[in-house]
Amino acid sequence: MYGGGNTFEGIKTDSIATEDPTKLAEFEARIERGEKIEPADWMPQLYRKQLIRMIEQHAHSEIIGALPEGTWITRAPGFKRKMSLMAKVQDEVGHGQLLYSAAETLGKPREQMIEDLINGKSKYSNIVNYPTFTWADCCFISWLVDAGAIVNQLANAKGSYGPYCRALDRICAEESFHLKYGHHCVIYLASGTPKQRQMFQEALNRWWPPMMHFFGPSDKISAHTEVLMRWKVKMGTNDEMRNQFLDMYVPKIWELGFTIPDPKLKRVKRQVSGNTLNLIGKNLSA
Amino acid sequence: MLNSLDPRVNRLPQINQSISPKAPLDQFGTFEVFVQPKEGKSFQHEGIVHAPNLELAYVLAKEAFTRRFTCVSLYVVDTREVFVSPMTEGNNNAYDLIPESTTSTPGNQSFEIYHLAKRGKQHVHVGTVAANNPEEAMVHAREKLNTGKIVFNVWAIATEAIRFTSEEDKELWLTLPEKKFRDASDYKGGDKLKNFLERTKINH
Numbered sequence: 001m002y003g004g005g006n007t008f009e010g011i012k013t014d015s016i017a018t019e020d021p022t023k024l025a026e027f028e029a030r031i032e033r034g035e036k037i038e039p040a041d042w043m044p045q046l047y048r049k050q051l052i053r054m055i056e057q058h059a060h061s062e063i064i065g066a067l068p069e070g071t072w073i074t075r076a077p078g079f080k081r082k083m084s085l086m087a088k089v090q091d092e093v094g095h096g097q098l099l100y101s102a103a104e105t106l107g108k109p110r111e112q113m114i115e116d117l118i119n120g121k122s123k124y125s126n127i128v129n130y131p132t133f134t135w136a137d138c139c140f141i142s143w144l145v146d147a148g149a150i151v152n153q154l155a156n157a158k159g160s161y162g163p164y165c166r167a168l169d170r171i172c173a174e175e176s177f178h179l180k181y182g183h184h185c186v187i188y189l190a191s192g193t194p195k196q197r198q199m200f201q202e203a204l205n206r207w208w209p210p211m212m213h214f215f216g217p218s219d220k221i222s223a224h225t226e227v228l229m230r231w232k233v234k235m236g237t238n239d240e241m242r243n244q245f246l247d248m249y250v251p252k253i254w255e256l257g258f259t260i261p262d263p264k265l266k267r268v269k270r271q272v273s274g275n276t277l278n279l280i281g282k283n284l285s286a
Numbered sequence: 287m288l289n290s291l292d293p294r295v296n297r298l299p300q301i302n303q304s305i306s307p308k309a310p311l312d313q314f315g316t317f318e319v320f321v322q323p324k325e326g327k328s329f330q331h332e333g334i335v336h337a338p339n340l341e342l343a344y345v346l347a348k349e350a351f352t353r354r355f356t357c358v359s360l361y362v363v364d365t366r367e368v369f370v371s372p373m374t375e376g377n378n379n380a381y382d383l384i385p386e387s388t389t390s391t392p393g394n395q396s397f398e399i400y401h402l403a404k405r406g407k408q409h410v411h412v413g414t415v416a417a418n419n420p421e422e423a424m425v426h427a428r429e430k431l432n433t434g435k436i437v438f439n440v441w442a443i444a445t446e447a448i449r450f451t452s453e454e455d456k457e458l459w460l461t462l463p464e465k466k467f468r469d470a471s472d473y474k475g476g477d478k479l480k481n482f483l484e485r486t487k488i489n490h
Contacts, residue, residue, distance in 0.1 A: 036406030040373050080467065087468045090353070097350050101334050104316075110336060111313035162406045167333075174354070180473040187475040191482035255479075257486060 016227065019044045031232055036162035039105040050233050051161055052106045059099035060117045060124035065145075066092040068128060072138040084181050088142065091178065095171045102163040127214045136189060136196075136203035143182025144207070144249060148214050150175050151245045160232035183252075190256040197257075204253070205261045215242040293338050316365045317343035319350070320411070321357035329361065331400065331409040331441075340364065340449045348458055355462055359451045367447040369420030371440035375405065380437050381428040385421070392426075393417035395444060399427040402439035409441055420444070 016024070023042050030037065037043055070089045076082045100110045116122035127145060132138050150172065157168035189200040216238035219225060228234040236244075246265070253260060290296055299305045314336040320329040332351050337343035343362045352360055372383040380402075393416045400409040413431045417423035423442040466472045 038373075038405065083467045087465070091468075094350060094353065097335075098333065104334070109311055109313060111311050165406075166408070170356075176470040177468060177473075180470040180475075184473040184475045187479050187482070191478055191485075255483070 015046050016044060028230070031160045031230075036165060037160050038162045044231075046227070047231055047233065048106050050228060051164065052103055052108050054233065055099055055103040055106075055164055056108070056113050056116075057123055057125070059096045059103060059113065060122055061128060062092050062096035062099060063117075064124050065128040066096075068130075068132045069138060069141060072132065072135065075135065076138070077135060081185070085138075085142075088178055088181060091174045095167075095174070098167040098170060099164075102161075102167040105163045125214065127210045130207070130210050133206075134199050134203060136199040137207065139182060139185040139189060139200065140203045140207045141182075142178060143186050144211060144253075145214065146175060146178045146182055147249055148211060148241075148245050150179060151241050151248070152215075155235040155241065158232070159235055186256065190258070201258055204258055208261050212242065215239075215245065293342075314338050317347070317362045318365055318368055319343075319347040320361050320363075321351060322359040323357055325358050329359070329411040332360075334365065335362070344449045352459065354468060355459070358459070359456070361448050361450045363443055363448045367443055369424070369442040371424060373439045374436075375438060377436060379432075380440050381424075381432045384424045384428060384440070386425070391418070393419070393422055395419075396446070397423035397427075397442045398445055398448065399423065399431055400441040400443070401431075401437045403435065403437060405438055409439065414445065 024044060027037070027041070027043060027047075030041075037047075066089045069085060069092070073082055073085050073089065076085045100113060103113060104110050113122065117124070132141065153168050153172055153175065157165050157172060159165055186200060189196045218239055219237040225234065225237070250260060250265065297308075316334045317337055317340065318334055319332045321332045322329045335343055335346040335350055337346050340362065343364075344360075347360055347362050351357070371380045374380045374383065395417060397415050397417055397420060398411060399413050399415060401412045402409050413427070415423050415426040415430055417426050420442045424440055427440060427442065
């Protein structure tokens with residue numbers, strides 16, 4: 001689930017200057033051709049370091065992210081919802097395991113990653129730290145936080161590092177269940193009693209700001225970001241991912257008659273390959 | 287004295303015993319996991335699990351890689367049992383880089399051979415050869431299994447080192463089709479949504 005809002009350490013791009021230029025050119029040519037990088041291949045130090053950081057953060061977010069949902073298993077309304085939520089939590093922990101394996105191929109032992117998580121050295125998605133007061137909070141996570149993660153994961157699955165892409169392919173296949181399940185839960189709340197509608201509206205109000213932060217801060221395109229995008233470590237800017245999420249899910253939230261706590265959010269017409277589409281625009285500079 | 291089948295429980299400190307910090311980085315070794323996606327298809331490499339022994343590696347592999355109908359069979363082997371050829375790219379065949387064998391006697395041990403046919407994909411099982419050691423197995427594989435198509439990497443694993451799925455083990459996957467609640471297809475909210483939208487239209 002939660003692969004969102006990666007922040008990359010500000011390592012100086014100069015470190016590339018110390019790399020072997022012939023090997024670096026071969027490495028970049030391979031990525032240019034669309035070939036994947038495999039663990040045994042030569043890779044620049046910066047590439048290795050940023051990938052470990054990214055995959056490790058993603059793995060930690062899966063594990064920590066399963067905790068708030070896990071506490072709702074016993075309180076989920078009805079046997080069916082309990083079964084579904086249990087299966088979902090099991091999936092998330094499984095995803096963590098797959099991702100730790102992928103990160104390990106870059107040379108950092110799994111135990112070291114877990115130690116870094118426990119002693120606070122490693123980061124994870126901040127969104128999983130917010131409290132879930134009601135069942136509606138849990139539904140928001142299942143539907144929309146997972147939706148945001150899928151936007152990120154589908155992009156990252158087209159990245160350049162073989163083991164990470166393969167893990168993501170497996171993960172994305174399971175995420176489709178999470179998304180449908182989450183939407184199902186929210187449809188039931190939306191078409192339920194006024195109290196149930198109010199519950200989800202309140203959850204939406206609480207979770208919308210963290211959801212926007214989930215995709216990370218607005219990117220300033222630096223030389224550093226440019227290199228990571230050329231190496232297909234970062235597959236899109238944080239703003240691109242955020243806008244993609246808004247385009248896809250704001251109409252679905254509005255369809256259910258809920259209000260998104262952001263008065264600047266507007267329907268805009270955008271030209272996409274000749275067709276005028278109704279998309280959601282957010283003026284981020286405002 | 288705690289005595290559990292779960293080694294993590296056995297590692298717990300005894301009551302009233304002083305707790306000493308554990309040795310750093312003493313994690314379990316890795317085991318390679320291979321799955322068979324469909325009956326009749328070749329086994330392919332899928333990933334690794336950490337485990338204290340081969341038997342538990344098998345159980346963990348089942349949990350990590352086959353929770354949804356993604357395969358009909360799987361097997362695991364200790365990573366140290368995998369003998370790896372040099373990795374090539376472009377038009378270079380990995381078999382061309384394997385040193386010539388000094389002996390030409392057919393061996394008495396069986397080895398499973400795996401090819402990496404496309405970079406970025408998984409190693410796939412291609413056949414079995416008899417040899418005395420993994421180096422020889424690669425040489426025999428070059429004679430027997432090299433079709434002339436470019437292979438970027440070859441693996442050889444002694445058959446006896448592998449923990450295969452037995453017929454009884456296959457029961458592991460019997461209950462999976464009943465667990466529909468783990469499929470996206472089990473969550474059809476369309477009608478409910480349509481009713482809701484129609485109802486709200488009338489009200490407005």
